[in-house]
Amino acid sequence: MTQTSFSETAVQSDDRAMVIRDQLRDAIIEHRLVPGTKLSEAEVGKLFDVSRTVVRAALQSLTFEGLVRAERNRGAFVASPSPEEARQLFEARRQIEAGIARIAANQATAEAFARFDACLEEETRLLQERGPASRRAAIRASGEFHILLADVAGNPIMRRFMEELIARSSLVIALYGRTGASSCGHNEHGDIVAALRDRDAEGASRLVLTHIDHIETDLDLRSYAERPLREALLSVE
Amino acid sequence: MTQTSFSETAVQSDDRAMVIRDQLRDAIIEHRLVPGTKLSEAEVGKLFDVSRTVVRAALQSLTFEGLVRAERNRGAFVASPSPEEARQLFEARRQIEAGIARIAANQATAEAFARFDACLEEETRLLQERGPASRRAAIRASGEFHILLADVAGNPIMRRFMEELIARSSLVIALYGRTGASSCGHNEHGDIVAALRDRDAEGASRLVLTHIDHIETDLDLRSYAERPLREALLSVE
């Protein structure tokens, strides 16, 4: 979707490890790999036909991003953010994305708006479709919008932070999402773009904040006591 | 200084790699390792008496943080942020630290203020001393203050971002720092703590912003054309 890949994040070395990293990352973001899933080095290595060395590098990379949890002598698992972590995540998103929106309002070029339009079209298209596959794609596209926002702001450092936050948000939605409408809301993305077009930095910032609030509201973070059980059930290898 | 170590950031596995990572990281932050220095796997491994495998993990970790630049089949080097990257870094810091200050103003406990006081005392003590060693320690202590701010805000995710930003700022100061007063200014840290004590979120946020502006002002980012030469000279192994 976005033409810039994740190469920003990573080393240009580690070709192979990066490919595996991105594949696993995509699978996690699209909820094909659910939280708690064990990522055995040997198994992953066999799937991608590489040695454990390369797999370890990829898993380490994902661990730094918070998408994978590594336990000593136990192995690596797809992360299962706690409700508390989820709250911290959204707090961080509010702080960072508000700033990004302000910057983007001043920086956005015509080319940027073209990308926004393409992204919005893709989103609405996917939302009209039904089925789990398009649900996944919709969550992904929703994330792409936020990353695009960071991209337009033109700060690679903040863009990388956003990538991490978005990816982890996807995990949170997988665990605590209620409707799945979390991803898009009532064309709030469109409203944000409109504010950007008006160069209304404060308006865009405010819209982003309420948008994130809406995403968070759609989560079920309250059932603190029950979660460990459900998590455990999902974690059964 | 701060009792919480960097364990937040990392995997609890990779004991040994983490130790090396932290040692290298500290050396970079304290300017004992200057930008451009080559970090040969074999050499580092010999120094710490571990195999290249462990060193690679440590270097990979530092690469993700942006403290090390890895070139395929060439090796790893202490990063040399460009002036452009430096600007982006401070832009990110303004966005993130302003938010952190607001949160910290509401969250700070008595225990937090005790830590602030200890940090400020340490800073002023180091500033009174002369010599390169205390200069290094001062830069380090200055960073610790900002991390402490993030710590008090109570959001581990933003804390981790701050750790990265502070570490990279130290690199930038090493490259472009003019006076070294970059680290502290005119007791601006103390003013920030005072605002926190007053629960003045907006005031604290504003003070943080001007503080970061002052740090950036003290840098010499203008001489774009000359830098590559100086950088190259510093990079001579």
Place this chain on the structure above:
DNA sequence: ACATCACAGATTGCATACAATCTGACCGCC
């Protein structure tokens, strides 16, 4: 029947060996 302990299987942690690649020097040629 229950609890405890010991062992076997599996998985990760680490070191090392080999292959691929790059850098720099030397040599021949123009």
Place this chain on the structure above:
DNA sequence: GGCGGTCAGATTGTATGCAATCTGTGATGT
């Protein structure tokens, strides 16, 4: 003398082997 190519050394990329650690099973004793 300058330029280009080839080769040796060094360094990283990857695979694999062995040691350390953990999990779960089964036997044994109370």
